[in-house]
Amino acid sequence: MKPSNIIEIESKHTSGLYKKQPFVIVRGEAALLFDMEGNSYLDCTSGHGVANLGHAHPKIAEALAKQSTKLITLFETFPNDQRAMLMSKITSLVPDLERVFFCNSGTEAVEAALKFSRLSTGRSGIIASMRGFHGRTMGALSATWNKHYREAFEPLVPEYSHVPFNNIDRLDGAVTDQTAAVLLEVVQGEGGIYLANPEYLEAARRFCTERGTLLIFDEIQTGFCRTGKMFAFQHYDITPDMICVAKSLAGGVPIGAVLIGPSVQGFSVGLHGSTFGGNPLACAAANAALQVMEDEDLARQAEEKGEYLMDKLNELNTPIIREIRGLGLMIGIELKQKVAPFMKALQDRRILALNAGLSIIRLLPPLVITYEQIDMLVDALSDVLVPGQHENAG
Numbered sequence: 001m002k003p004s005n006i007i008e009i010e011s012k013h014t015s016g017l018y019k020k021q022p023f024v025i026v027r028g029e030a031a032l033l034f035d036m037e038g039n040s041y042l043d044c045t046s047g048h049g050v051a052n053l054g055h056a057h058p059k060i061a062e063a064l065a066k067q068s069t070k071l072i073t074l075f076e077t078f079p080n081d082q083r084a085m086l087m088s089k090i091t092s093l094v095p096d097l098e099r100v101f102f103c104n105s106g107t108e109a110v111e112a113a114l115k116f117s118r119l120s121t122g123r124s125g126i127i128a129s130m131r132g133f134h135g136r137t138m139g140a141l142s143a144t145w146n147k148h149y150r151e152a153f154e155p156l157v158p159e160y161s162h163v164p165f166n167n168i169d170r171l172d173g174a175v176t177d178q179t180a181a182v183l184l185e186v187v188q189g190e191g192g193i194y195l196a197n198p199e200y201l202e203a204a205r206r207f208c209t210e211r212g213t214l215l216i217f218d219e220i221q222t223g224f225c226r227t228g229k230m231f232a233f234q235h236y237d238i239t240p241d242m243i244c245v246a247k248s249l250a251g252g253v254p255i256g257a258v259l260i261g262p263s264v265q266g267f268s269v270g271l272h273g274s275t276f277g278g279n280p281l282a283c284a285a286a287n288a289a290l291q292v293m294e295d296e297d298l299a300r301q302a303e304e305k306g307e308y309l310m311d312k313l314n315e316l317n318t319p320i321i322r323e324i325r326g327l328g329l330m331i332g333i334e335l336k337q338k339v340a341p342f343m344k345a346l347q348d349r350r351i352l353a354l355n356a357g358l359s360i361i362r363l364l365p366p367l368v369i370t371y372e373q374i375d376m377l378v379d380a381l382s383d384v385l386v387p388g389q390h391e392n393a394g
């Protein structure tokens with residue numbers, strides 16, 4: 001099949017929910033994606049943060065191949081070697097959170113954590129943040145801020161409210177004896193790369209503990225070394241009651257999980273569950289992925305490369321940049337104008353990046369991106385963003 005045939009088929013049968021790009025990607029290797037003609041693209045999206053290990057990591061391929069000849073599916077009532085190994089590995093990453101619930105995506109992890117918070121507290125109120133993103137199923141969507149994702153699907157789940165991120169007084173006023181959970185991203189991703197202030201997270205922890213409310217961190221985008229630590233909250237001096245993870249946990253294979261602390265109670269058999277959750281194939285991939293994170297010290301790579309990239313970006317001399325924010329290899333470049341033409345100009349240079357809202361370029365490259373590739377990225381950004389050259393942006 002030719003690329004034009006493939007694009008035609010996808011255009012004909014698409015749900016209509018996705019904006020389709022004009023090229024067909026068939027292969028990936030580390031930070032590069034390749035189209036059918038063999039052109040390479042520098043992937044600074046990582047599939048929204050899924051490909052932290054890089055594309056088609058050989059250790060993930062090997063784990064999948066091996067496990068798929070042994071056992072692919074198994075309901076969680078039956079213990080399994082791969083699942084047990086993953087349970088002990090993943091819970092060892094956060095000493096206080098000893099239990100784990102497995103599912104298959106980020107939104108399912110958030111959905112589960114929200115249900116667990118209502119179950120455990122007997123309360124119904126959920127507090128999330130303005131600009132926050134937590135997924136698309138009804139419960140997670142109710143915690144998501146962006147009107148564009150919400151409005152067409154209202155009425156959403158009742159008793160959710162949103163407070164301004166990093167505003168301690170407003171959070172103080174919002175958390176009551178009716179609040180089951182406060183749900184937060186430590187670094188807001190989709191919302192535009194905004195970092196939580198340490199005092200804010202400390203206050204959130206304090207209010208929750210004082211008032212019997214559970215604190216949930218959504219580490220779906222920030223987790224697994226992205227920000228320079230295994231989890232972004234580890235840059236701070238607090239521990240939440242639950243952590244939602246997904247995206248990069250299994251090196252690109254679908255998986256989600258909730259890490260659960262001792263304050264979360266009320267579980268009994270059958271109250272919640274997932275058919276595919278904890279299947280041996282995804283668990284084997286996750287075990288391999290966690291091993292790669294350790295062997296290749298991906299957290300350190302993210303930290304060092306993030307600093308290198310940030311320094312270079314700060315040297316870009318252009319009045320159209322309003323602010324550059326980031327942690328590790330999770331970086332936002334906020335412009336004083338709309339980003340769309342610049343995204344297009346980057347893509348013409350075969351650099352794939354994400355926007356966040358109308359005015360922010362979001363960079364989430366695989367953590368295995370090379371320094372040469374970072375230099376290429378910076379050169380392309382300089383071409384596109386620095387005046388005198390930005391007529392190239394079209």
Ligand SMILES: *Cc1c(COP(=O)(O)O)cnc(C)c1O
Binds near residue numbers: 185219
């Ligand atoms: C991607 C994302 C989700 C949703 O994950 P899905 O796997 O797409 O359901 C939730 N929260 C955050 C912070 C995310 O980045």
